[in-house]
Amino acid sequence: MxxxxxxxxxxxxxxxxxxxxxxxxxxxxxxxxxxxxxxxxxxxxxxxxxxxxxxxxxxxxxxxxxxxxxxxxxxxxxxxxxxxxxxxxxxxxxxxxxxxxxxxxxxxxxxxxxxxxxxxxxxxxxxxxxxxxxxxxxxxxxxxxxxxxxxxxxxxxxxxxxxxxxxxxxxxxxxxxxxxxxxxxxxxxxxxxxxxxxxxxxxxxxxxxxxxxxxxxxxxxxxxxxxxxxxxxxxxxxxxxxxxxxxxxxxxxxxxxxxxxAVPRLGSMEGHARPMRFPVVDKATGESDVPVETPDTVNEKERPVLEVKNLITRFDIHSGLFGGVSGRVHAVENVSFTVKAGETLALVGESGCGKSTTGRSIVRLVEPNSGTVMVDGQNVLDLKREKLREMRRNMQMIFQDPFASLNPRATVGAAIAEPILTHGLASKAQAREMTADLLHRVGLTADMASRYPHEFSGGQRQRICIARALALKPKLIIADEAVSALDVSIKAQVVNLMLDLQESMGLAYLFISHDMAVVERVSHRVAVMYLGEIVEIGPRVSVFGNPQHPYTKKLMAAVPIPDPARRGQKHPVSNDEIKSPVRPADYVPPIREYREVTPGHFVQVWGAEWEPKTALAA
Incomplete structure (x- = not known):
């Protein structure tokens, strides 16, 4: 009893x-x-x-x-x-x-x-x-x-x-x-x-x-x-x-x-213009440091590291083995944005909204249909294979599942050294030294280079993937749900590491995530995606402080708040599944209009699909 x-x-x-x-x-x-x-x-x-x-x-x-x-x-x-x-x-x-x-x-x-x-x-x-x-x-x-x-x-x-x-x-x-x-x-x-x-x-x-x-x-x-x-x-x-x-x-x-x-709390960044590290708490003593805003490393006068204009990526759907195109997945539809050196642009939205396809289209892991992707003044979409491989030195990706990104039969030292040797940037002896330095930079030790991926925790494996991404000294890192699968305290450690590296190396980040509370903590600017389109984009302070599009408001309202006083509240349970981006083969997307809410904060003008379901009494 x-x-x-x-x-x-x-x-x-x-x-x-x-x-x-x-x-x-x-x-x-x-x-x-x-x-x-x-x-x-x-x-x-x-x-x-x-x-x-x-x-x-x-x-x-x-x-x-x-x-x-x-x-x-x-x-x-x-x-x-x-x-x-x-x-x-x-x-x-x-x-x-x-x-x-x-x-x-x-x-x-x-x-x-x-x-x-x-x-x-x-x-x-x-x-x-x-x-x-x-x-x-x-x-x-x-x-x-x-x-x-x-x-x-x-x-x-x-x-x-x-x-x-x-x-x-x-x-x-x-x-x-x-x-x-x-x-x-x-x-x-x-x-x-x-x-x-x-x-x-x-x-x-x-x-x-x-x-x-x-x-x-x-x-x-x-x-x-x-x-x-x-x-x-x-x-x-x-x-x-x-x-x-x-x-x-x-x-x-x-x-x-x-x-x-270590729990990211939506709204905790109010009054802070720049990203802020998570507090580090000693698990043995409970003592915590006091995080401060990261320094302002964004140079507004410099040309953006990444300029994406009118990017379109669609996937054909064929009817039968030899049939024609019966429809298309409009994964990325007329997307445009820029990312400057030392800046983090967060791309947020639910699964299926096209944010990961956008990241993969930029580095041409999938081939876009049209648009321009300018990295360091060159259009990535025009480059032949050899030139594209050279260009990829400037832009690297970190994926959600670090274990799937690492060869289980290769030591982590070999995995980190591989891009250095492939691009002919150093001898084997020099690559070993660079690998030891990279492991140290991401908070690991040089002797770990001889271990295999299965000998590390999830958070350590993600650090190894970050070290490998840094091996070619890129200017842009696309982090595709890089912390989504991690425990909350490990997530805080990896985010802090990324902010430290951005500060010391002037890295530009395209941070792809569905976690609004983490996004609020790490980003300078935010772009919200829905069904392949950006529906709202602007400075993080403006988008989170004054969200305009109904979808942005829906995303923010769904974030669990670590406050037990709210436990009795029940939210209306929606029966709706996320709408499909599949369209008929002859579908022509409408021309979208955007209005500027405040300087740099743009919102897509929405239609009847976002209006309230019940009519208000007159």
């Missing part, structure tokens, strides 16, 4: 999970204890490697006996899950306890329709007939706000967007009316607007179904939005737990203070 005399739905006591490493058991979760009460949401928060996901897998008994051991007590009502035989545990999974994971596409079977996959659970656990299961599946899909649920019963997972696939996973989890829903980083891979929809949906369904939620995340903003109580994990241990309001207002452990200080 808890203090209120209410019996918890699940009670975890002294949970210790160990894995077999080199023939020995090594604990990765040590003596974790917490309860989840009826209708309560408990968040387990911590960085990657803290043990929070292993805790969830231990509760579900998904740790194989051949690879590890789970000890302690996990009581669901009167039953200790750790003592149940496997066939009894199978009845509990999906029935009494359901789980949704971070990446829905890996959880859904790509060769089965989403309707069949949900109906299968209903027939297995609830003994329904096929027709009953189909009717209940359609009801569940409607419950999680999937538009036209009946017609989408027979569709396959690849036909759904990321946010809609996550809704399918929630519908599947709710199929057997579980007492406890375990949500393991269910919004981390989603755009900020889709994340807001999923968080609101979970809150609404929790109220309707009366279930408890164990929510696992590394995002303190999400914790503030959804959790009644919070357990903070660090290196396999619970270092702090309690009421969410108390933890945010009066964090006791240094690590909790470090996590909270």
């Amino acid at each position: 808890n203090k209120a005399g209410v019996k918890p739905v699940i009670s975890v006591a002294n949970l210790t999970t160990s894995f077999i490493v080199e023939g020995q058991l090594r604990p990765v979760v040590r003596n974790i204890s917490f309860d989840v009460a009826p209708r309560e949401t408990v968040a387990i928060v911590g960085e990657s490697g803290s043990g929070k996901s292993v805790t969830a897998l231990s509760i579900m008994r998904l740790i194989s006996a051949s690879s590890g051991r789970v000890e302690g007590s996990i009581r669901l009502g009167d039953r200790d899950l750790l003592t149940l035989p496997e066939h009894e545990m199978r009845k509990i999974r999906g029935n009494d306890i359901a789980m949704i994971f971070q990446e829905p596409m890996t959880s859904l079977n790509p060769v089965l329709t989403i309707g069949y996959q949900i109906a299968e659970a209903l027939m297995l656990h609830r003994g329904m007939s096929h027709s009953e299961a189909k009717a209940e599946t359609i009801r569940l899909l409607e419950k999680v706000r999937i538009p036209a649920a009946k017609s989408r019963f027979d569709e396959y997972p690849h036909r759904f967007s990321g946010g809609m696939r996550q809704r399918v996973m929630i519908a599947m989890a709710l199929a057997c009316k579980p007492k406890l829903l375990i949500a393991d980083e269910p919004t981390t891979a989603l755009d900020v607007t889709i994340q807001a929809q999923i968080l609101d949906l979970i809150k609404i369904l929790q109220d309707e179904e009366g279930m408890s939620v164990l929510f696992i995340t590394h995002d303190m903003g999400v914790v503030a939005e959804i959790a009644d109580r919070t357990v903070v994990m660090y290196k396999g241990e619970a270092v702090e737990s309690g009421n969410t309001d108390d933890i945010f207002a009066r964090p006791k452990h240094p690590y909790t203070r470090a996590l909270l200080s």
